[in-house]
Amino acid sequence: MAGTTGESTSKKAIQDFLDNAKDGVKNLTTLEIKTIVGAIEFEKDGSLKPPSGDLEGIVSKVQLVSGDITTRITPNFGKNYAQLMEYHLVKENQGQEIVRKNLQVVKEIGTTLVSLLNNDDKLNEDT
Secondary structure (H helix, E strand, O other): OOOHHHHHHHHHHHHHHHHHHHHHHHHOOEEEEEEEEOOOOEOOOOOEOOOOOOOEEEEEEEEOOOOOEEEEEOOOHHHHOHHHHHHHHHHHHHHHHHHHHHHHHHHHHHHHHHHHHHOHHHHOOOO
């Protein structure tokens, strides 16, 4: 049969993507936003080194399923960095919106791929 190998490869790739997306969504339960002030150093590969000195900051954890938000602030951060507190709150709101939009995009991609899996004629056009 012509196209059988391409068809099975395409179907497998689509199914793998859908499985990975489903696993990713299951594991996506917490959004963490950090605003930290202190010495920042980077590794040669560009990754952030663990902090070596004192840090001030604010960390918010948003439970995406329940909607609960927990925020921790170091004692002097609010007094010394009022503008960064406002910045952090803006980023917290933006983070929630980004997650919502990303989930919508994943849903749209998944819907398209499921449609392709269910309609072999379209899937076989490229093979």
